Amino acid sequence: xxxxxxxxxxxxxxxxxxxxxxxxxxxxxxxxxxxxxxxxxxxxxxxxxxxxxxxxxxxxxxxxxxxxxxxxxxxxxxxxxxxxxxxxxxxxxxxxxxxxxxxxxxxxxxxxxxxxxxxxxxxxxxxxxxxxxxxxxxxxxxxxxxxxxxxxxxxxxxxxxxxxxxxxxxxxxxxxxxxxxxxxxxxxxxxxxxxxxxxxxxxxxxxxxxxxxxxxxxxxxxxxxxxxxxxxxxxxxxxxxxxxxxxxxxxxxxxxxxxxxxxxxxxxxxxxxxxxxxxxxxxxxxxx
Numbered sequence: 001x002x003x004x005x006x007x008x009x010x011x012x013x014x015x016x017x018x019x020x021x022x023x024x025x026x027x028x029x030x031x032x033x034x035x036x037x038x039x040x041x042x043x044x045x046x047x048x049x050x051x052x053x054x055x056x057x058x059x060x061x062x063x064x065x066x067x068x069x070x071x072x073x074x075x076x077x078x079x080x081x082x083x084x085x086x087x088x089x090x091x092x093x094x095x096x097x098x099x100x101x102x103x104x105x106x107x108x109x110x111x112x113x114x115x116x117x118x119x120x121x122x123x124x125x126x127x128x129x130x131x132x133x134x135x136x137x138x139x140x141x142x143x144x145x146x147x148x149x150x151x152x153x154x155x156x157x158x159x160x161x162x163x164x165x166x167x168x169x170x171x172x173x174x175x176x177x178x179x180x181x182x183x184x185x186x187x188x189x190x191x192x193x194x195x196x197x198x199x200x201x202x203x204x205x206x207x208x209x210x211x212x213x214x215x216x217x218x219x220x221x222x223x224x225x226x227x228x229x230x231x232x233x234x235x236x237x238x239x240x241x242x243x244x245x246x247x248x249x250x251x252x253x254x255x256x257x258x259x260x261x262x263x264x265x266x267x268x269x270x271x272x273x274x275x276x277x278x279x280x281x282x283x284x285x286x287x288x
Contacts, residue, residue: 014204017280024276027269034266038086045079050234058252069254071244075234077258084236084259088266091151092217096210098156099163104206106160107167108194112175118168125164133158137220141229148231155220163209170202204281211274215267222263238263 019025037044046065053059053066053074061069068077110121128136140154171194174180180197188197224230225239233240238259245256 010204014280017282018276021276021279023272024279027272027276030265030269031273034085034269035089037082038089041082041086045076045082047076047079049075049080049083049236051075051079058248058255060252061254068258069252071241071252071255072248077241077254080236080241081238081258081262084238084241085262085266087148087231087235087237088218088221088263090148091155091221092214094148094152095155095159095217095220096213098152099160099213100206100210102157102160103163103167104199107164108171108199110164111168111171112190112194112198122165122168125161129161129165133161134220134223137224138227138229141224146229146232148235151221151224151231154224155217159213159216159220163206163213166205166209167202170205171198174198174201208274208277208281211270211277215270215274218263218267218270 046067053070053076055074056063056066056070057072057074059066059070059074061067063069066076066078068081070076071080106121106125110118110125137154137158140157141150144150144154175193175198180193183193183197221230221237222239222242225237226243230237230240241259242256242263245252245259248255
């Protein structure tokens with residue numbers, strides 16, 4: 001069989017389907033640019049986020065030295081938008097890593113071991129599922145404090161349940177397949193089977209849920225900031241910027257409009273990436 005005629009693997013077929021979705025591909029590029037912008041915030045931002053210019057408070061768009069204007073304290077809006085992006089992505093990615101780690105451990109162990117172990121872990125998962133996740137995040141932030149690290153932990157610990165259920169369901173399906181039975185017959189131990197044979201074949205659906213969980217975490221961070229439970233000032237947060245800007249919507253609309261617009265575009269981009277991944281890993285996509 002020639003190289004050109006060799007059938008493509010699962011990941012190659014998924015990439016082809018994702019690449020054919022122009023909206024998802026463009027959103028992925030946009031998300032990549034957002035990540036680069038957040039990493040390079042100190043180099044890109046024209047001012048430090050806490051730098052104040054009391055002679056230029058609520059300066060309009062296009063003011064000298066302040067392209068997008070300033071807020072009530074004379075802080076540059078463009079600079080605070082960039083640093084607010086860094087805060088949002090740090091919290092979102094950190095929270096999702098926390099949630100994913102918990103979900104993988106609990107879902108893998110419950111699905112593979114079964115029996116009382118599964119009953120105990122899934123019973124705990126059901127209890128967590130019954131508790132409102134947002135309220136749980138509020139309680140954790142109140143206890144842990146208003147820092148980026150505390151927000152990561154609070155949102156992550158409050159949002160792992162759905163992913164844990166998905167991981168368990170994937171494990172229950174995959175552990176019955178022939179290659180897993182063959183590995184078990186060859187003497188492979190449980191942890192080796194779970195990590196080497198089961199997890200790689202369950203990564204597609206997990207990746208899809210992760211892509212949707214990131215914008216949810218960004219929304220949760222902004223929501224906590226709206227309640228006054230975001231990061232400590234003067235560290236910028238889009239939620240706090242939107243809240244502060246609402247007071248000056250008529251006098252200085254740029255204070256609220258720009259963070260709200262960037263917040264909405266970011267959520268849409270990550271959501272469209274998630275939609276593209278969901279279609280890319282859909283096993284029935286090629287039959288439509």
